[in-house]
């Protein structure tokens with residue numbers, strides 16, 4: 402909900418940016434939430450709030466929602482302070498403005514439909530092409546033993562398409578992050594290596610969803626570590642799936658052992674554990690969204706979030722179903738469906754929610770650099786800093 406006294410945007414400024422500036426200026430005067438996350442100390446280091454500052458602060462926010470539930474000026478108060486929602490909208494706008502190639506930015510307005518529609522269309526196209534190009538007696542035959550997958554999709558084709566898709570994703574994300582970095586203003590001159598290490602550590606551990614141990618407000622005003630755990634399960638599962646693919650590539654290229662591999666082989670064990678982690682994490686995060694208090698949530702960005710969760714869940718589930726049924730006649734169709742979903746995931750990385758990970762890492766790095774320049778230590782996280790303020794309730 403925006404304030405009935407919503408500010409008039411300056412020339413060229415969006416209403417969401419004007420609202421975020423209004424709320425942040427109130428927060429800078431209030432300072433009650435200073436200990437919750439690095440956004441508030443970063444806000445205090447600024448005398449004015451230019452567009453670059455809003456972009457930086459929005460991407461530094463982890464949307465833990467603690468400041469909404471702690472805020473004495475949140476709706477129905479007339480100030481209508483809703484910082485998580487305001488920063489979510491500015492953050493979403495930063496994805497749209499800095500994604501490269503730039504025309505992809507338009508897709509963020511209806512991102513959920515675009516990402517899921519593209520995924521469904523790509524899988525359907527692959528299956529139709531297979532029905533047209535592969536004889537039915539080959540497509541629906543039982544294929545077993547080493548090299549079974551490549552009898553349907555030749556290895557050079559599979560590896561070539563995967564390499565191109567991965568290259569596209571890396572290049573597009575790299576250019577997008579470079580655009581965001583420039584938009585956040587001149588980089589502070591401080592030691593890069595320790596700042597980068599600190600940023601990576603905070604990003605990987607999701608420190609700013611930890612609330613100093615109490616967790617975040619994933620559903621209500623009660624603090625909980627559930628969201629952080631589901632996110633770790635999902636991210637850890639993705640890492641294990643990547644490790645499984647890497648080991649399989651080494652097996653194939655170095656040792657001449659083509660897939661598929663036995664159930665107790667390293668690639669299958671890593672992939673199975675990764676797939677289960679991704680499915681559990683994405684299902685858990687989707688359930689949390691479903692049950693969350695809508696107050697601090699920007700409904701406008703929910704489609705983007707859910708599309709990525711659905712895409713990841715389908716990629717993991719299709720991989721596990723393929724593993725279970727790979728010796729049967731459905732293997733060909735399942736293999737093509739799994740490859741299509743994974744390919745769509747890579748191709749839509751620049752215009753999907755996965756972009757939040759490198760963008761947030763860039764903001765954490767800038768924050769670490771700024772704190773080194775200003776002589777501040779590591780950002781505190783967990784409770785309001787104002788003397789005498791009550792700590793967050795126990796989980």
Ligand code: SF4
Nearest residue numbers: 428431433434468472
């Ligand atoms: S209580 Fe927190 S969110 Fe509310 S105005 Fe103060 S600093 Fe901002």
Ligand code: SF4
Nearest residue numbers: 438462463465466468
């Ligand atoms: S307390 Fe949480 S929701 Fe509020 S600004 Fe910080 S990270 Fe964002």
